[in-house]
Amino acid sequence: MRESKRYITIFFYLILLLFMAGCEHDVSTIGQENEEEALKEKVQIEIFARAKSYSLPPTRALESEVGKTPWILVFKGQGAGATFIEAVQAFEMINKRYVLLTKQPAGNKYQLLILANPLDQFYYGNASTGYDFNQAALLSKLTPGVTTYGEACSKLLTKPLGSNPLTTVPYSGDEETIPMSHRLEVDQIDNTTKIANTDGSSLLLTRVVAKIVIVNKASNFILKGVTAVMNVPRQGKLHDADGILMNNTTNLTEYRYDAAYSLPVVKAETIATDVQSTEKFPIYMYESDVQNNTYLIIQGTYDNKDYYYKMSLLNSSLQAMDIERNHSYTFTINRAKGPGYDTVSDAKTAKPSNTDLDFEIMVDDSESYEILANNDYYLGVSNSVFIAYYSGENMEDYDAFSVITDCTKDFQDARTITDNKLEVSGAFQLSGPFKVPIVTSNGTNPVITPVTVGVTNQLMGYEEGIDDKKNAYITLKLGNLEKKVHIRQRKAISAGGSTLKFMPTNNTDPVVSEINYFCLTGQVEEGTDNPKEWIRLYSSVMPEGHTGEDHIIVEDGRIYVEVLPNTNATPRSGIVHLTTMASVGGVSLNSVQRIKLDITQLGQ
Structure with a gap:
């Protein structure tokens, strides 16, 4: 043989x-x-x-x-x-x-x-x-x-x-x-x-472009199409390794049918009664930073007259947002509040009309999730590690992670979200939901749902490597796909501040502010307590006197999270996201693991 x-x-x-x-x-x-x-x-x-x-x-x-x-x-x-x-x-x-x-x-x-x-x-x-x-x-x-x-x-x-x-x-x-x-x-x-x-199973490749679709459901407005797309990047990176959008501020172009804007460059079609969409003719563009000021000129009929509207790329809070690769953005117009402009030139000059058009946005950001997939559907989580910095006396609920799926199948026995609280003496628990939400006939696709867990100040004592203790996990099962999220806890940061080290290490003592991960990137999330002002990220090679960053990339696996002193009596909180090289086995479409830190700092 x-x-x-x-x-x-x-x-x-x-x-x-x-x-x-x-x-x-x-x-x-x-x-x-x-x-x-x-x-x-x-x-x-x-x-x-x-x-x-x-x-x-x-x-x-x-x-x-x-x-x-x-x-x-x-x-x-x-x-x-x-x-x-x-x-x-x-x-x-x-x-x-x-x-x-x-x-x-x-x-x-x-x-x-x-x-x-x-x-x-x-x-x-x-x-x-x-x-x-x-x-x-x-x-x-x-x-x-x-x-x-x-x-x-x-x-x-x-x-x-x-x-x-x-x-x-x-x-x-x-x-x-x-x-x-x-x-x-x-x-x-x-x-x-x-x-x-x-x-x-097959690797899932990431497209270098984003996709934008406009849908109109307003009964008092008829969408004709997109007349122009302004300030569009001409170039993109073949592969995004660091999550930093390419600077294209001096390398922009415009999509338009002709110089006279005689027709839409992207036309809308009627897809249902009183509903128009550009779904069959999407806009593709390289990822675009908010500094590019990318915007759309859309054309439609309001009160029996054609108008042009300037639509900036804003989120539902009317804040400018980056356009990222392999993301799909669907802007749905629910109601027109008034007329637009008679000419494209006037629409360009005017302020954005987003406030004149009552809209909602759905962003498919599955690229920023850890995804498992078969040939039928996928299951993903925003992060597979959650660490709460908490010292309270009672169990505290946290939005530990979000789950995303495009599954439409209602598995009766394999659509669960469970915890192993009995193995960790009730030091944490799943607060909900207890089933993985799936796509319904009238719902959005994909479905993105936050998962809430309750954490106590005893959880830090339940980790592998400490006596015979076990890790705390939330387990998601959807059909034949299964994903675990590690739930961890450390003490809240004192008012005097501290430096949290995420790096290759043999330390297993939860009291020591040093956790074993090979880090790639770190980012401080915007928040109501302005965490970017008091949470700073450092690498091992930054010179002495450096004031740190709120977004960092490292090569040696080491990221230091410095929490500055809190001079107020009121506690404050902030979120930090880390990406690391995953060291876990099993089914994986990514070798990158995402960590969410929910940091509470005590007051004076």
Whole structure:
């Protein structure tokens, strides 16, 4: 049997050599003089990947298409400091995707950056010089052993959008695919390596663009379409490794049908009685920072007369918001409060009309969740670790995390949210809900629901590594998908302040402000107590005297959260979000783990 397998393997590689000789796919490090010896150092791996859901129904046939020949960029090490090894393009054989990678030994971590559906050119750190998307050009910018993962991700950019202005929405053509990416961490590269999830299911790739849809349900208004999209970024990063939006303030364009704005660049269609939508003709755009002042000019009929309205990209609180990749934004107009403007020029000059249009917004931000999926639906949580800094006498309720799903199936026995409070002597409990909410016929898709847990000041004593204690978990089960969220507690911060350390460590003492995580990023959330003013984030390499940041990226896994002294008598609270390299097994579509810190600081 072993001998027959050897002959089959030899036969396969002979076919592969013939296949490679007739193709133009580049495979780095294979020399022409001794292909047979070089091939022994290679391993052929099948790629299992598909597009991550926008959650809203796809509106174009190729919106979720993943090409058969993605590029794989290999880096050695962890986090942003991992160094480049090789760039390899996959090939198609018998309707499957394969890639030939150089074998890499165990004992290290390796980052596989998957770039699917690339355009014909990439740009590196600017919008002025393009390079053909091939191995030679990639190697001219990525130096093996030198270029880091963080540098490559920050500088590998899409080809800028062509003309300025654009007369069509990019990626809206029938044959256009959308660039996508994904990072997969593996322990070695050999015959056991799978470019797939740990359960063998397909990786979910992230699109480089966002999608915007306008829906009108107002009985006193008829939506005709979007006449123009102003201040749109012309370029985006091929892969977002740090969560920081690309600065495009000097690299913006406009979408419009023509200079006279004679027709909408995106038209609306009637989809139900008195309901119009641009769902079949969505707006795609690269992620846009609030500083870009991106806005829409929409056209509609109010009181039997056509008007133009300026719609800024605001959330439901009328605050400007970033537009992020792979997010779907649906603005629903519920009522028109008055007329707009007679001309596009006047609408541009005016203040935004969001207050003249009673609207609501639904944001599918599933990209910011830890997602599990099968071929039918997905289940995700906003964070899989929650840490409450609390010292009160009674059990305190917290919004520990949110759950998201697009599932429509009402599993009778497998749609539960449970706790293990009996294993931790009642030191915490699930407060609700007790079932995973699913999509209903008249409800929104996806469904996002906060999950509340009660925490006591005794919970910090219940953690693995302390005697025979167990961790506290909330377990979500939906069909055959299961996700656990670790609930932790530490003492509230004294009025004098403290520094919380999140870093690789062997410490298991909950009294010591040092918790074992390999951190990637940290961010302080806006809040009513202005936490950005008194919670500051530091890295290990910041110079002495640095005042810290409210958003930070690190390479060595260390983030220090400094809570400044509270000079008032009133306690205050703030939220910090960390991303880390996940160290858990099981089904996972992400190797990034998210942590939510709910920090309470006592008063004087």
